[in-house]
Amino acid sequence: MIYRTFGDDELRRLLDEEKNHPTDEARFVSLIQKSGGEDRDVALAYAEENKKLVQELFNNQKLTQKIYERAKAILDYFLTEEERVFPIPVRKIAEKLGFEVVERDFQNEDEFILSERQKELGKSAIARMQMREKMIGPNAGSIAGTIFVQKDLDETSKRFGIAHELGHFVLRTVNPIGLLYIEEACPGLYAFVKQREFLANEFAYALLLPYEMVCDEKIKYQSYSINLPIDYSNWIIHLRDLAQMPEYHVVLAYEKIKLLNMYYECENTESSK
Numbered sequence: 001m002i003y004r005t006f007g008d009d010e011l012r013r014l015l016d017e018e019k020n021h022p023t024d025e026a027r028f029v030s031l032i033q034k035s036g037g038e039d040r041d042v043a044l045a046y047a048e049e050n051k052k053l054v055q056e057l058f059n060n061q062k063l064t065q066k067i068y069e070r071a072k073a074i075l076d077y078f079l080t081e082e083e084r085v086f087p088i089p090v091r092k093i094a095e096k097l098g099f100e101v102v103e104r105d106f107q108n109e110d111e112f113i114l115s116e117r118q119k120e121l122g123k124s125a126i127a128r129m130q131m132r133e134k135m136i137g138p139n140a141g142s143i144a145g146t147i148f149v150q151k152d153l154d155e156t157s158k159r160f161g162i163a164h165e166l167g168h169f170v171l172r173t174v175n176p177i178g179l180l181y182i183e184e185a186c187p188g189l190y191a192f193v194k195q196r197e198f199l200a201n202e203f204a205y206a207l208l209l210p211y212e213m214v215c216d217e218k219i220k221y222q223s224y225s226i227n228l229p230i231d232y233s234n235w236i237i238h239l240r241d242l243a244q245m246p247e248y249h250v251v252l253a254y255e256k257i258k259l260l261n262m263y264y265e266c267e268n269t270e271s272s273k
């Protein structure tokens with residue numbers, strides 16, 4: 001195949017032309033019709049549906065943005081500027097929010113025998129928490145609690161477990177009901193779970209790998225990378241060591257940051273129109 005090369009002027013003219021006539025709807029639909037063999041209505045619906053998909057992806061990031069903002073507010077409020085560096089001192093944040101962290105062995109707990117579901121969750125449990133309202137003292141009325149983490153986990157998983165439980169606390173929708181109230185165990189990534197577990201994980205990502213800090217780190221990392229192209233797994237390992245998080249969580253968290261960055265970029269383009 002012979003590729004045509006364009007002169008600078010010609011290229012600029014073509015780009016201008018494209019900018020001025022971005023998407024010709026009728027032509028777009030007719031191309032879908034021709035390549036898929038559909039009739040016009042099907043092709044039209046197809047084109048409409050594609051636009052909605054883009055919007056759905058975008059809408060999803062609004063939720064992520066809200067959760068990242070909540071985590072950022074906590075980091076800004078409870079940590080000094082010197083403390084807002086990798087690895088985020090998550091045990092300190094827990095303490096400042098009124099939580100004590102206690103290590104337990106969930107495999108040997110009677111509560112898991114109560115229901116089949118608890119038993120199932122207990123097999124992969126990483127953490128759980130108990131919240132209560134302080135009844136006496138200067139902080140009466142505030143919430144305090146205990147975060148239990150599975151004692152056999154390594155420190156990076158414990159850190160993640162603590163951040164995840166703090167997510168439940170920050171994003172809670174019900175009041176704690178006293179000493180006997182204990183949240184269902186959090187089973188890590190293996191089990192099929194309810195929606196609140198996804199939200200708590202998202203919060204943990206936002207707390208341990210804050211958006212701005214990752215963006216700054218990315219710029220630094222690019223500037224001293226000698227081997228190009230930059231390898232994804234090396235970057236993940238770099239972030240893992242910095243953030244002191246399990247590697248698989250870093251992968252998931254970084255993908256969220258990419259989506260969030262896409263969202264912010266789109267928002268900027270929209271608002272500059």
Ligand SMILES: [Zn+2]
Binds near residue numbers: 197
């Ligand atoms: Zn959970």
